[in-house]
Amino acid sequence: MENLLNEKVKKIQISGIRKFFNMVADEKDVVSLTIGQPDFYTPDHVKKAATDALFHNKTTYTNNAGIIELRKAIANFNETHYGISYDPESEIIVTTGASQAIDITFRTILSPGDEVILPGPIYPGYEPLITLAGAKVVYADTTNTDFKLTAETLMNQITSKTKCVVLPYPSNPTGASFSREELQQLTDVLKDKDIFILADEIYSELVFDRSHTSIAGFDSVKKKTIVINGVSKSHSMTGFRIGYVLAPKWLSSHLLKVHQYNVSCASSISQYAALEALSGNTDSTTLMREEYRKRRDYVYSRLIKMGLQVNNPEGAFYFFPKFPIKEMTSFELGLALVREAKIALVPGDSFSMLGEGYMRLSYAYDMDTITQGLNRLETFLQNAYLR
Numbered sequence: 001m002e003n004l005l006n007e008k009v010k011k012i013q014i015s016g017i018r019k020f021f022n023m024v025a026d027e028k029d030v031v032s033l034t035i036g037q038p039d040f041y042t043p044d045h046v047k048k049a050a051t052d053a054l055f056h057n058k059t060t061y062t063n064n065a066g067i068i069e070l071r072k073a074i075a076n077f078n079e080t081h082y083g084i085s086y087d088p089e090s091e092i093i094v095t096t097g098a099s100q101a102i103d104i105t106f107r108t109i110l111s112p113g114d115e116v117i118l119p120g121p122i123y124p125g126y127e128p129l130i131t132l133a134g135a136k137v138v139y140a141d142t143t144n145t146d147f148k149l150t151a152e153t154l155m156n157q158i159t160s161k162t163k164c165v166v167l168p169y170p171s172n173p174t175g176a177s178f179s180r181e182e183l184q185q186l187t188d189v190l191k192d193k194d195i196f197i198l199a200d201e202i203y204s205e206l207v208f209d210r211s212h213t214s215i216a217g218f219d220s221v222k223k224k225t226i227v228i229n230g231v232s233k234s235h236s237m238t239g240f241r242i243g244y245v246l247a248p249k250w251l252s253s254h255l256l257k258v259h260q261y262n263v264s265c266a267s268s269i270s271q272y273a274a275l276e277a278l279s280g281n282t283d284s285t286t287l288m289r290e291e292y293r294k295r296r297d298y299v300y301s302r303l304i305k306m307g308l309q310v311n312n313p314e315g316a317f318y319f320f321p322k323f324p325i326k327e328m329t330s331f332e333l334g335l336a337l338v339r340e341a342k343i344a345l346v347p348g349d350s351f352s353m354l355g356e357g358y359m360r361l362s363y364a365y366d367m368d369t370i371t372q373g374l375n376r377l378e379t380f381l382q383n384a385y386l387r
Contacts, residue, residue, distance in 0.1 A: 012128040016350025020331070024338045031373040032344040033361050036172060036317065038236040040291075042273075043284040046235060049276035053269050062268050064260045066094025066244070070271050073278040074244055082204065084216045084227070090249040093259055094266045094274075098202045098230040098243035103129050104258040105226050105245065106164075109196050110135040114163035119149035121320065121348060121355035123172045123200075135163065141354055146311055147174035147320070151185040158193070165190070167215060168200040170207055173351050173360040174320040175296075175313020180213045191220035199227045202243070205234035205285060207315040208293045216246065223248050226255075233316075234285055235277040240270040292317050295363040295370060302374045303361075306381050319361040320348065330356055341380035343373045 002010075013019075021034050053059075065071065071088035078084050086092050095101040102125065110116070112134030118126055120139040127137045140149055140157045154165065167186070170177040178186075190197060197215060204212040216225045230243030245255055296313055303310045303321050310321035325333055330347035337343050337359075348358030363370055 008132050008134070012131055015124050017124065017346050020334055020347055020350065021344070024335075024344050027338050027342070027344075030338055030342050030344050031369060031376060033363070033365060033370065033373045034344050034346050036233070036362050036364055037238060038233065038288065038317075038364050039366055040236040040284075040288050042236050042240070043277070043281075045280050046237065046273050046277045049280075050240075050269050050273035053272035058268050058272055060268060062265045062271060064265050065092065065256055066266060067268070067271050067275070070094055070275045070278070073275050074246075077278045078214075078227075078229075078246065082212060082214045082217065084214050084222075084246070086246045087249065091247060091252050093245045093247075093252060093256055094271060095230075095243045095245060095259060096263050096266050097232065097241040098200065098228050099125060100241075100259075100263065101228045101230070101243045101245045102126065102198070102200065104255055104262060105198055105228070105247075106130055106133045106135070108251075108255050108258050109226075110163055113161060115159060115161040117154065117157050117162060117165040118352070119147075119153075119166070119168075120353075121147070121173055121351035121358065122166070123168060124350055124352070126166055126168075127352075136161075138162070139352055139354060142176075143354055147171060147176040148178065148182060149186065151189045154186060154189050158189075158195070162193075162195050164196040164198055166198045166200065170203040170212075170313075170315025171318075172203070172316055173318050173346070173348070173355070173358075174311065175316045175318050176311065177207055177314040178213060178215075179210070183213055183215050183218065187215065187218045187221045190224070191218075195224065197221060197225040199225055201227055201229045203233055203316040204229060206289055206292060206317060208289070208296065209314060212315070226251065231274050231277050234288075235274075236288065237270075237273065237277060240267070240273055242266055242270045242274040292363070295367065298367070299361065299363050299370060299374065302378070306378050308381075317362060317364045319363065320355075320358050321361065322358050325357055330359060333359065337377070337380060341376045343376040343380070345377075 075088040110133040114135040227246040308321040334347040346360040348355030
């Protein structure tokens with residue numbers, strides 16, 4: 001019966017991140033710095049909002065686009081934090097996580113034969129969804145430009161078939177982010193072209209050395225920009241599965257149709273929790289960001305002392321160091337690290353082949369775990385295994 005399945009489904013693969021994580025899960029005494037799961041608990045006031053909603057029987061279907069109170073809170077949050085304005089009535093859709101937001105976007109804008117530009121190395125969740133929509137991925141190499149898509153690289157990848165360019169910044173896996181000036185250069189390329197921009201800004205609240213700038217803040221491209229965001233990373237609410245899409249009214253009306261037939265609406269309980277997260281006390285999110293900053297600075301200093309080639313991340317909670325691999329793939333290096341050093345990192349080729357030679361290290365772990373893991377990594381490198 002398997003031959004009757006959708007051929008596109010049969011061709012896509014399980015995420016390399018999860019594949020590697022599952023492969024080493026049974027190894028004993030391994031320090032894992034793999035998963036992008038915040039190690040903080042969801043703030044108490046957010047959890048209370050969820051339980052209040054439950055006990056007040058707010059357990060029914062909501063408006064397909066989400067409860068209006070949450071959409072207004074999302075509008076206010078984005079206006080206040082990033083200076084981008086969206087109408088909560090017609091330009092905001094609450095989704096079941098940012099992943100579903102990305103899925104409905106691709107299914108709405110893509111047709112068979114279209115091309116989507118992905119700046120690699122990049123989170124592996126985009127390519128399968130593009131493939132399922134019948135479109136083709138075109139990778140833009142950012143390994144020589146500090147993992148940032150440049151105007152020159154972008155222009156070289158655009159063809160008559162280009163339908164969309166994805167800007168996932170701050171980046172998973174590299175932590176790279178854009179300044180306003182860098183975004184301006186990209187908008188100059190895209191402003192007169194019929195190409196959508198999908199701006200995945202799920203890590204926008206985890207930018208350390210300057211405020212996050214959204215490309216939707218540029219009037220020249222706002223009409224073609226779809227912003228993806230949510231509360232998973234910023235408020236340590238991954239399990240609540242609340243994301244959202246910001247898009248012009250004309251486009252949101254079509255996105256909403258796909259969303260409606262996909263999930264009807266996001267979880268009502270989770271929506272009330274997200275409402276509190278975005279409109280309540282922000283002290284906990286500020287403390288999380290400052291803790292991540294301290295961890296980043298510590299990890300960066302350790303990796304540099306180990307002699308690894310690595311960029312200092314501007315956002316998110318990942319490092320993407322390059323390893324002096326000899327006759328070994330990133331995946332093979334990952335296995336060697338687990339079996340010989342008892343530390344787990346994510347192989348760089350999980351983030352497209354442009355990640356070959358790199359490993360992703362997540363610092364969304366407590367300092368004791370990070371320190372122990374780095375000590376093991378340093379010992380591994382000192383034994384001249386790779387030299």
